[in-house]
Amino acid sequence: DTEVTQTPKHLVMGMTNKKSLKCEQHMGHRAMYWYKQKAKKPPELMFVYSYEKLSINESVPSRFSPECPNSSLLNLHLHALQPEDSALYLCASSQPQDRGTTEAFFGQGTRLTVV
């Protein structure tokens, strides 16, 4: 299984809502990532989890809250978002760099619209 699965595929939420994005992989990868991609722009790294611990937080606003409950799952909890947070949110996974591989496997993304 070489897939990273993200749910939901589309999400529309109001600025006062609380929602969560989910990501799952069964490749035995121990590093997982959240990226944000605006239209016609490259993905930008938000968070990195390694061995279920937060490794990198790229100064992301606190209205985005990541969680890694186990080695296969990665969540992104959303609260009080702004319309400018509307984007494609991509999850990715990889082997940790100490295992010698450096390419990431991406999910299809969640298209988030904040109204």
Add this chain to the structure above:
Amino acid sequence: AQSVAQPEDQVNVAEGNPLTVKCTYSVSGNPYLFWYVQYPNRGLQFLLKYITGDNLVKGSYGFDSEFNKSQTSFHLKKPSALVSDSALYFCAVIGGFYTGGFKTIFGAGTRLFVKA
């Protein structure tokens, strides 16, 4: 700081013709260079990478790339384009290694249109 540049927003090529998508890099130390492709409303798919070794790298779907140290380039090439190759292509570099993970930095992207 590690970075990559993709000088072309868009590349147009006729089906059956060779294609090149350009990328130049700026790195300190050993470069970890990648190409990813993104189809509409989809995530990114890994195509190929250069870390060390042979400068000519063969990737998925008939793509290859050549690491050129003197020109600091890592162009993506394919000898015969297909309409299905039409997509957004990102050159990328590892921007830093952290405990167990790494940061991938993407170029701005080049949209490839292959006309039948």
